[in-house]
Amino acid sequence: MPTRSQILRTLTLGDRKILIKSLESLGELPELRYLRRPEKGLIMVRGRVGGTGAPFNLGEMLVTRCSVSIEGFIGHGYVISDDPEKALAVAAADALYQNPRFTEAIAGLLNELATSLSRAQAAQQSQVASTVVEFFTMVRGDND
Amino acid sequence: MTKVMMTRQKLAGDSISGGFTDYCLSSQIVFRWALQALSSPTSEISADSRAFFQDSPPLPPLMAALALTLTDHHTPVWISDNYHDAKSWLSFHQGVVVTETPSEALFFIISSCSEIPPLEYLKIGTERYPDHSATFILEKSASNKGPSLTATGAGIKEKTIFSNHDFSYEFVSLWAKNTASYPTGIDILLAGESTLIGLPRTVKLILN
Numbered sequence: 001m002p003t004r005s006q007i008l009r010t011l012t013l014g015d016r017k018i019l020i021k022s023l024e025s026l027g028e029l030p031e032l033r034y035l036r037r038p039e040k041g042l043i044m045v046r047g048r049v050g051g052t053g054a055p056f057n058l059g060e061m062l063v064t065r066c067s068v069s070i071e072g073f074i075g076h077g078y079v080i081s082d083d084p085e086k087a088l089a090v091a092a093a094d095a096l097y098q099n100p101r102f103t104e105a106i107a108g109l110l111n112e113l114a115t116s117l118s119r120a121q122a123a124q125q126s127q128v129a130s131t132v133v134e135f136f137t138m139v140r141g142d143n144d
Numbered sequence: 145m146t147k148v149m150m151t152r153q154k155l156a157g158d159s160i161s162g163g164f165t166d167y168c169l170s171s172q173i174v175f176r177w178a179l180q181a182l183s184s185p186t187s188e189i190s191a192d193s194r195a196f197f198q199d200s201p202p203l204p205p206l207m208a209a210l211a212l213t214l215t216d217h218h219t220p221v222w223i224s225d226n227y228h229d230a231k232s233w234l235s236f237h238q239g240v241v242v243t244e245t246p247s248e249a250l251f252f253i254i255s256s257c258s259e260i261p262p263l264e265y266l267k268i269g270t271e272r273y274p275d276h277s278a279t280f281i282l283e284k285s286a287s288n289k290g291p292s293l294t295a296t297g298a299g300i301k302e303k304t305i306f307s308n309h310d311f312s313y314e315f316v317s318l319w320a321k322n323t324a325s326y327p328t329g330i331d332i333l334l335a336g337e338s339t340l341i342g343l344p345r346t347v348k349l350i351l352n
Contacts, residue, residue: 033161034198035161036163037165039167
């Protein structure tokens with residue numbers, strides 16, 4: 001059983017086409033009420049020197065967020081960039097996953113997203129790996 | 145049947161619904177009301193915010209509208225236990241820190257003026273920064289029974305006769321201290337069902 005943050009991670013990073021298409025294929029859904037309509041904003045991304053050092057501000061990033069309630073189950077969506085449609089889809093999927101009537105359907109969607117995500121990551125990694133430049137220092141022999 | 149019941153309960157427990165449908169426009173209108181109310185103290189400004197919400201908020205509509213307009217993550221808010229559901233609601237919508245310590249709060253959302261703590265326990269600002277002070281969003285009931293008061297001060301032509309159901313003698317003496325501590329002090333926004341009254345620290349209230 002994945003945790004909620006794992007689910008949200010897959011939904012947020014997953015392919016938007018697959019996500020939106022699969023939600024549409026679920027057919028008629030219960031009434032969706034907005035708790036927070038999709039809205040854009042900047043968040044400050046912070047990093048730590050060397051991963052463990054003092055925090056510093058890396059830079060601002062554009063995000064879109066949205067919160068919905070479907071049959072009383074509350075879902076939140078935060079996505080990178082200006083993408084109200086995807087933010088809404090993530091929020092809806094998060095809410096539906098908590099609803100026993102839809103858990104199975106959304107679990108199927110999550111699997112599909114996770115597969116395409118790991119495939120995309122592997123493709124990117126192999127592309128990056130092919131351009132790796134190995135640096136090494138040759139002995140200059142100045143002191144000879 | 146059981147399913148319907150479950151859904152109902154879940155909905156009742158959903159304590160974060162009831163934000164502005166159009167946040168940008170509504171908050172501008174409400175901010176304008178607050179400015180009007182504070183610049184013509186004791187006069188009733190018509191302020192009907194009921195249409196701004198799709199789902200009803202856990203506060204009376206005008207108080208909810210003021211809370212959504214005036215607070216943010218820089219303003220600690222103290223909320224009366226009479227509006228218990230509003231605590232999680234306001235932190236969701238505005239990212240505010242709900243505080244239980246009156247001396248930290250910049251906004252108070254209260255249902256009766258008897259809930260106003262003595263001035264010594266409140267942020268009243270400093271001579272240099274009189275704006276770093278607490279503002280009270282207070283529910284006004286429809287009834288106007290209460291001691292009759294004469295109000296004078298900036299923004300009031302000569303004087304007005306003013307009363308509020310809930311303004312006790314204790315409140316009047318607290319308010320006298322508040323006026324005396326000018327330029328520091330607290331301000332009040334009295335929110336009725338669809339009318340708003342501003343009571344800034346410059347208003348002097350005298351019992352008739």
